[in-house]
Amino acid sequence: MFVRLTELRPVTARDTLYRFTCPAIARAALPGQFVELKLTGGCDPFLRRPISLFDADGTETFSLLVRTVGRGTEYMTGWTPGMEIDVLGPLGSGFSWETDTRDCLLVAGGIGLAPMGFLARRLLDEGKRVRLLFSPRRDAALLEALPFRERLDVSCCENRSALPAALDALLAQGADAVFSCGPEGLLESVAERAAAHGVPCQLSMERRMACGIGICLGCAIAIHTPGGVTYKKVCKDGPVFRGEEVAFHAQP
Ligand SMILES: Cc1cc2nc3c(=O)[nH]c(=O)nc-3n(C[C@H](O)[C@H](O)[C@H](O)COP(=O)(O)OP(=O)(O)OC[C@H]3O[C@@H](n4cnc5c(N)ncnc54)[C@H](O)[C@@H]3O)c2cc1C
Ligand code: FES
Known part of the structure; x- marks a missing residue:
């Protein structure tokens, strides 16, 4: 259209x-x-x-x-x-959460902040607590574009190697759900830390796309299943996947 x-x-x-x-x-x-x-x-x-x-x-x-x-x-x-x-x-699929989810932790790396504005708006509208851990590299000014910036509890982590520790500290304060978008290395460590704290985690994954509607098979992502690794389409089955689903070490 x-x-x-x-x-x-x-x-x-x-x-x-x-x-x-x-x-x-x-x-x-x-x-x-x-x-x-x-x-x-x-x-x-x-x-x-x-x-x-x-x-x-x-x-x-x-x-x-x-x-x-x-x-x-x-x-x-x-x-x-x-x-x-x-x-x-x-x-594609969006992020999802339960009605009794209270405390939401959003983790974004760089332009991975993009899906977080809309997510924060919806979570805040439902009265959830929303904290954002942002690793901006050199683009901290991106935060100014966020809707409801003043209602978000934002922490910045300039040094990406310090992000797992920063995330551990926030998770230790309690969280019901983690949502993340950013470079794949960052997503892998977010999935690991969330799993270590027993908190469900959803990741917005990226692949180069052609059709965007599930026809060309150009956006494959390796996913764990009980029988081993299988492939799904990021455009149709994702881009949001559960952290424990993504087989980070078997990507095509
Ligand atoms: C589901 C999804 C959501 C996205 N959302 C956003 C968003 O909100 N904001 C945003 O700025 N970008 C987003 N992207 C990435 C964006 O699609 C690409 O940056 C864009 O298509 C690049 O087009 P280009 O012609 O400028 O660059 P190209 O000339 O095609 O490529 C330039 C460089 O970017 C890399 N690149 C291109 N596409 C991708 C990709 N999909 N994943 C990883 N690397 C890529 C190429 O390998 C190359 O190094 C998203 C991607 C996906 C799959
Ligand atoms: S982009 Fe064509 S199947 Fe996903």
């Missing part, structure tokens, strides 16, 4: 916030889901690009937080408000 870009705002030197008007996506979206963006009206770049929903207000608008890393995301920075963009979504 075509949706109207209403705002484009640089957040850091390499990250931009895009806001769109689209009641259909704003109403249907779940935290952790993503959209596939067609970047031009022509065939180049041919493939759509997957981007997580950074926020959705439940009625009219949704937004995306996008890091410029290559040709497609570079192209997006040239978009202007008022343009109609071809967007597919919302796609």
Whole structure:
């Protein structure tokens, strides 16, 4: 469907916030889901690009937080408000939680902050306690883009090797659920630490995608099963997986 870009705002030197008007996506979206963006009206770049929903207000608008890393995301920075963009979504599975989940710990590395804005909004709306552990590397200013920033209990961990210890300290204060997105090494250590504390953990995984809807098999992820390792599709079966499911050492 075509949706109207209403705002484009640089957040850091390499990250931009895009806001769109689209009641259909704003109403249907779940935290952790993503959209596939067609970047031009022509065939180049041919493939759509997957981007997580950074926020959705439940009625009219949704937004995306996008890091410029290559040709497609570079192209997006040239978009202007008022343009109609071809967007597919919302796609994939979202994060989930039980009604009696009270204390939620969000862990994000770098642009892995992207799905956390929307997740924090929904959890806060339901009256949950939300703490965010953020490992920004050099982009701490990303936090300014977060909705409800002032209602979040945020800790920053500049040094990524110190993140497991920082996470242990927060888990030791008690948590009912951990939600995380970021580089795969960070996700693996989040899964390990959460398991060590007996806290259920969900991870938003990334793979390069082509179709985004489960047809091309281009986004395989290795998953533990009782019979050994099997493969699932990040676009359709994920991108959110339980921490203990992901077979980090057997990835294709
Ligand atoms: C489910 C999902 C949600 C995502 N959400 C966001 C988001 O909210 N914000 C955001 O900035 N980015 C997000 N990404 C990553 C984003 O899709 C890629 O950065 C983007 O497609 C790169 O396009 P490009 O043409 O600019 O870069 P390319 O020229 O295609 O690639 C540039 C570099 O980025 C690497 N790269 C490209 N795509 C991926 C990927 N999927 N995973 C790992 N490395 C990749 C390439 O290997 C290359 O080194 C998400 C990816 C997935 C799968
Ligand atoms: S991207 Fe095509 S099956 Fe997942």
